[in-house]
Amino acid sequence: MPDVVVQPTGVSPADVLAVARGTARVTLAPSTVEAMERSRSIVDRIERDGRPVYGVSTGFGALANTFVAPERRAELQHALIRSHAAGIGAPVSREVVRAMILLRVRSLALGRSGVRPLVAHALVDLLNHDITPWVPEHGSLGASGDLAPLAHCALVLLGEGWVLGPGGERIDGGEALRRAGLTPVELSAKEGLALINGTDGMLGMLLLAIDDAAHLFTMADVTAALSTEAMLGSDRPFLPELHAIRPHPGQAVSAANIHRLLQGSAIMDSHRDDLAHAVQDAYSIRCAPQVAGAARDTLAFVETTAARELVSVVDNPVVLPDGRVLSTGNFHGAPLGFAADFLAIAAAEVGAIAERRVDRLLDVTRSRNLPAFLSPDPGVNSGLMIAQYTAAGIVAENRRLAGPASVDSVPTSGMQEDHVSMGWAACRKLRTVLDNLTSLLAVELLAGVRGLQLRAPLTPSPAGQAALAAVGGYAGEPGPDIYLAPVLEQARATVSGRALRTEIESTTGPLN
Template sequence: PLIAEAAERIRLAAEGAQPIYGVNTGFGKLASVQIPPEDTQTLQRNLILSHCCGVGEDSPAEIVRLMMALKLISLGRGASGVRQEVVDLLEGMIAANVLPVVPAQGSVGASGDLAPLAHMAAVMIGAGEATYQSKRRQGAEALNAAGLAPITLGPKEGLALINGTQFSTAYALAGLFQANRAARSSLLTCTLTIDAAMASTSPLLPEIHTLRGHPGQISAAAAMRTLLESSEIRESHREDDTRVQDPYCIRCHPQVVGAAMDMLGFAATSLIREANAATDNPLVLTEADRIVSGGNFHAEPVAFAADMIALAVAEIGAISQRRIALLVDPTLSFDLPAFLTPDPGLNSGLMIAEVTSAALMSENKHLANPCSTDSTPTSANQEDHVSMAAHGARRLIPMTENLFQILGIELLCGVEGIRFRAPLKTSPALRRVMAQVERSVAPLEQDRYLAPDLAAAATLIREGELIDNTVPKFEKAEELAS
């Protein structure tokens, strides 16, 4: 009922004399130009076509599909003023997997993600391009092949489709999902390092973390204690160990990844709200019988969330890389062979794998610089403060991919290090993990072509199979996934 009521209010407004933005006016700086009722359909079609200015590589199919689903949710709030036919077509495209070709660059995150969403809307009117059944087609052709028909847009409907934060939010959500998986994986890789380096588990005592009170830190330490339970390696050096304290990269992992998890949880809360929000302009307030201009299209919440996720990803990678460096250095690793090879000198072992991890860590540090603090005026200074949420969110995918590689390298180093502690055994939980790793990566007895090993380890981290039954999930991530 709300969708129909709002659409009727927009129809009546378009026939009236009162100027209402985007209904019977131009757009942006041209909002003062009033449009006669007979040009309403042309106005909306021109809006879509003129705003298809995206450039760069095509957005991944899963991002486009998520963006479309988020737009469907937003329109379903009944505040956008579109007809049910528009909602039905978008839903039909999602169901049939007709995915518009959406270039990744061109949005500043206010007034919404105009260019990317225009490429989506173009297909709905039979223009643009889309993929259907793995084939790239013209928009009308893709719709017809799927048994759908293009739509002629009514008053405000083009504006409702392109004004919103769904492109940025889709990328941010994808980055959040991957960052959460990486954070959980780091608990696993760190515990492997702890046993490989014969480090202390005393810093994991629950009393330490309860005294500080941060939920993520408490959860991280608890998970790590569980992973290390019944380790023979730990018991072997519980007494008479001359080392008083381990380096921070081992001792402080619950504090670092716990803070990251808490920050990811905050970002998740913000993105959950945004995913369910009406974010176009103007909005139809049906109960008040008003059509009101506002600023819900400004993606600052998404930009802030993306910056938080980026910081968390960079820090998880930074502390993991320091543990990799520790394990390959015999002066720090408690007598493991140099670069984790049985015959250092003749063999270089994991020497350059550590260098690769350093390169990826540094790249992520650079990418973690905030995007939300940047702004530039657009549209002849009418849209004079923007969020930069789109590229802030887009960088999260390459950042998390870098992190998967870093954690994969730590995974290999930890497994190799534990092998050198034989006949002592690690914990039952970590032995199961090592068995999974060995199905993909053979023990490193001598130098070999290592690129496939690094790729396999990163895949194990990326796909999450190592942590599915070993590392507990976190409540906020579960809420978001549902």
């Protein structure tokens, strides 16, 4: 995997994924170092002049009017990191921490934070030596950015705090640096504040969620097509001319995907001109593009928001090229909190409509001659009955998680920070919703494949055949009940992975 070179203009979403989920190493461009040196020279000049400037020669938050003597300013920065590393709970995942660190490097690289290049190099060293700070899941309000999570990362630079071990255990931060041949950093004026005042945790989680959602929304079209085919549904509602008259772009994309996935099917051909066939399919089939398409359009908005944040200066105060050091509110996470909440709502509904298709497939009165619960011998056997219970429970949880976090401000810091974004919480629950969506699509994938198997000897579409081959390898053919939990876990891996999608696209062409 090629190196990620951090430029003074920042990094791309692909860069973040390559570092968070891949093995890419990180380097700073020479122009980045120059930009940081210019910014630092302004802070050094302020230090020499003795002017009171927030974050340089004063306290923080509600203590912003407290002047700090020059000889205690380094102590101030170290105390800031220690006091703000006050999170609690289980550690967040390695990929989130790595994304967060890279994004903090990105923020410093923009040359508006007034820190020395060695601070950015120290963060890069954590990434390149695979040192992952232990960052607790609770602590950020998304107000002055992700203060506590970023402080836990910065604390390791000081040779303190904890690091996430390979088995999930906690390792002393100083020991981790020593093992890697690294030395702790001695912070100077403003550098502690610059390490923690940003939206990097929220943005990192959002970028990871965007990548997951884009794939899952395509897989939702795949599972919807399998269910439609298995239930002898019609492909006519997915014709492009019907979606051109309601020109939502996401809807057109999902409809085109589903229509393409259903072509070449003997099952579909078997009832295409049958006068006894239902005039209209149920909403969960016929309106699949409208729901998944609206989710895609929401995702497009979220992508735009994240792209803007990737080029934003979110530190406070910021060091302007003309020498001014000014306080801002750019660290407030409202844009990211709103985006995460919107996407959680959309993803929850993609899962909810999938569960409705599963229920229809299992109901002998609505599945068009499929056996009850997709068992060839219902009664003695329960088939996928309880798999649908599981899906129903997950849908209920997603509905709770779809409630917005971003409206739940709690004032802090002696009412100095009297409105907070809760963006960290919004992004955390979005990732849970997407993980739940993976499970829901896994249940639909298994149910759709079972339905297609039970339509034999009629053959499904090439896409359906690819799904039969992939899922049949671990689920087998319909028959006596089996231990379902391992099968569902493998179905989750099939949904989240890329192998089935790649195999399907080899026959249908690229899915969007």
